[in-house]
Amino acid sequence: MSTTATARHGQKLADMLMKIAALAAIVLSAFQIWQGMTAELAAPVFRPVHLSWILVLVFLTKPLIKESHSFPLYLAARCVDFALSAATIWATWHIIQFDYDDISFLLDGLKGPDQLAGLITIVALLEATRRSVGMVMVVIAAVFITYALFGDALPSGIASKGFELEELIRFHIFSTNGVYGAPLAIAAGVVFIFVLFGAFLQVTGAGQFFIDIAFAVAGKYRGGPAKASVIASAALGSISGSAIANTVTTGSLTIPMMKKLGYKPEQAAGIEAAASTGGQIMPPVMGAGAFVMAQFTGIPYSEILLVSIAPAILYFACTLLYVHLMACKLGLEGMDVKAGVREVLKNGWHFLAPLILVTALLMMSYSPELVGIAGCVAVLVSALCRKSSRVSLRQVLEGMKEGALMALPISVACATAGIVVGVVGQTGIGLQFTQFLLALSGGHLWSVLLLIGLAAVVLGMGLPVTAAYIVLSVMAVPALNDFGLPILTAHMIVFWLSQTSNVTPPIALAAFAGAGIANASPMRSAVQAFKLAQGFFLIPAMMAFSGLILGDGETLHFVIAIATTAALIIAFAGGIEGRLIHPLNKPFRLVLLALALIMLFMDDSVRLAALTAVIGVVIINSKVNQQKTEMSH
CATH class of the missing domain: 1.10.8 (Helicase, Ruva Protein; domain 3)
Incomplete structure (x- = not known):
């Protein structure tokens, strides 16, 4: 077979599998909406089904090798993907059939098929994590699993009981403490729905409206495109759930304009990265981490949303100040704005309705899943108000597909983070880590904050922000509590510090994404982003040392x-x-x-x-x- 024919066959197979994956993604979105509205499936069924669906989609969309390799090799690799998918489906079917009312497994342990199903799930999850999130998170999960299995062989200061493989599988698979624990519960429920909400905003043109309104508000002032970038990122970043995705989305428009006005390429990239990362701490949605925080703390999301407003505004005020000072030093002026605020609002005011609805319902403490579904419906209904924004059935399906695909790394990362959370609870290593932090800090709160900040940067080099927050919170929040900080303040500090990896050298993923658009040096862009994002360090410190988190009285x-x-x-x-x-x-x-x-x-x-x-x-x-x-x- 000729090289051309081989490539053609490989591309044909890849295209067919992507069509299958697109259909599976659309059906997954429909399934998630149905479950969010009815809550028909109990957690021991819904969470395994959701994760299984996610894993199969990862194996379909992120193959072991690309079709550019020889067709026989590509076909063999695809057979591996099919085998992993089939094994995952079998394991999930076995898990959801498990009889939790029969307590004999607590006395006698899991049977062979149960252990095999659990082992397959863990292996498939780690492989999907490697493909969609990266090897660093796989290594972290593997280290924690190894610690759970062989902790008894370690020195007494860090030793644990040491669990059998059967005990590990029983705890992490056949309970709600590990893989199917709180992190996946949030990702499979509210986070998925809000990612879908963000996808609908994009396909209906609402995302472009928020960019246009930002330029209309700030474009005419000194350094206008940069200030518009900050405002647009504040609006879109809260909904997108990803600082990198936000950088690419808004940056493709704002970075060229900033460069044209006179900002250096690395400054333009840094501004966009700092602003886009800030979107993750901006109400009403705040990415995925705030929903995890609500689950961990037991505090209503409406209260978390309320106390987050002031710090978020201060962060963006900080970024805008740096942008303004940069513009002054460079002698930059504003830009000619073609459309004023009134004209932009006249053409797109209807896109504000979904955000107002979502914010109001969240503040009224409605179920976040139902709020997200209401938001999705409101976006599609509001799009019908104008002929220019009406969407076809094909575009709606495209939004459902994109929403499901954007949720893949989030669900995979949260499921893997569940392993870390489970090991911390199973072995008690969290208490030892707290004691280690306190001893290393010398009893000073500022040094504990510094250590947590360093840990957040290191973790963030290989983990998504939500996963980094989950891992860090179970380890570091108890140390902050020991200094007398309230539970919400401690979690908010860790949540904010977990964002810093996107803008902190040597690996600042949002800054690197901006550098790609700006054709700038990635490291210089990261330095600029770090400077512009000082609020991520100053504001958590003020949370610890002042009353920046509003409390009673x-x-x-x-x-x-x-x-x-x-x-x-x-x-x-x-x-x-x-x-x-x-x-x-x-x-x-x-x-x-x-x-x-x-x-x-x-x-x-x-x-x-x-x-x-x-x-x-x-x-x-x-x-x-x-x-x-x-x-x-």
Whole structure:
């Protein structure tokens, strides 16, 4: 067979399998909507079915080798994929048939077929994780599994009981503590529905509307495209569930405009990455992690959404400030805006209705799954309001397909993270890790925060943000609780720090994605993104040392925390960039950095004094430069 014929046969087989995968993805979305509306299937059935469907889709869409290889080799690899899919389906069927009312398995252990089904599920999950998430997460899960099996052979300080393989499978597969635990429950339920919601926003044109409105609002001001990028990313990033996807989506439009206006390529990439990553902490949806937080803490999502508003606004204010200072230093102006806010709203106001509906229903504490489904319906209904936004059945099916495919890495990562969470609970290693953190920190809260931040960056190099948050929260939150931080504050700090890997060198995936669009150096783009995303480090610190997370009876403390955090951001940005309203000399820069440290670590009375000093520096900076201007004339 000629090389051309071989390639043609390989491509034909690949195309056929992608069509099968597309159909399976559409049916999966329909199944998820049905389950969300009816809750017909119990957790021991629904979660295995969902994961099995996800794994098969991964094997179909991410083959062992690509069709560019020789056809016999590609066909053999595809046979492996089919075998994995068949084995996964058989194992899942066996698992959902398991009789949990018969407690004999607790006394005598699992039977051979049960153990085989559990083992196949774990192996298939790890292989799907390798293909869709990366090898790092597989290694982390494998390390935890090894620890559970052979922990008794380790030194006493870190040793565990050491479990048999049968005990491990029973705990992680035939219970809701491991693979089918809380992380997968969230991914299979509310997260999938909201990813589908985001996909519908894209196919109906709502995503483009949010970009257009951002340009209409901010485009005419100094550094307009960059500021529009921040605003658009705040709106879209909350819904997309992925900082990288948001960077690519909005960045394909905003990065070329920023470069054209005069921003350096690495600055344009860094701005987009920092803004897109911030979308994950912006209400009302906040990616996937906030729903996991609600499950872990037992706190209603509406309350998490409410306390997240102020910190999120402060983060984007921080990013906008850096963008503005950059534009001033480069001498950039705004851009010509073709359509004003009124015109953009006139053509796309109906796209605001789904977001308003979703926010209102979440605040009213309705079931997040039902809220997500209502949002999906509202998007499609609102699209009918204008001829230009009406979608065909084909586009609706395309949205269902894309939504399911975007959910693949999320569900796989959460299921694998469930192994880590399960091992922590099964072995008690979490308590030992907490003691290790406390001992290494010397009893100082700031050093624990630094260690958690470093761990978040390291974990984030190989894990998706949600998985990194899950792994880090079960290990690090108890240490923060030991310092007296409330459970919600501790989780919020870990959640924010888990986002940092997208913008922190040496591996900053969102910045690297932006660099690809900007044709810039990935590492220089990561450095710029790190600088622009300082809020991810400053704001969690203020959560720990001030009342930035609103609590009962702490309104005044909360107001002071917001004001001083804003002043801290201004002082830090001025000190780093050497500019506020006008350029700053070195003494003033050092004063601002010192005031930032004071506001970070001192009590409210000292913070208020430092805030007053920052205001004074801003006024002096304005007056001195104004006098210089008058003298020059």
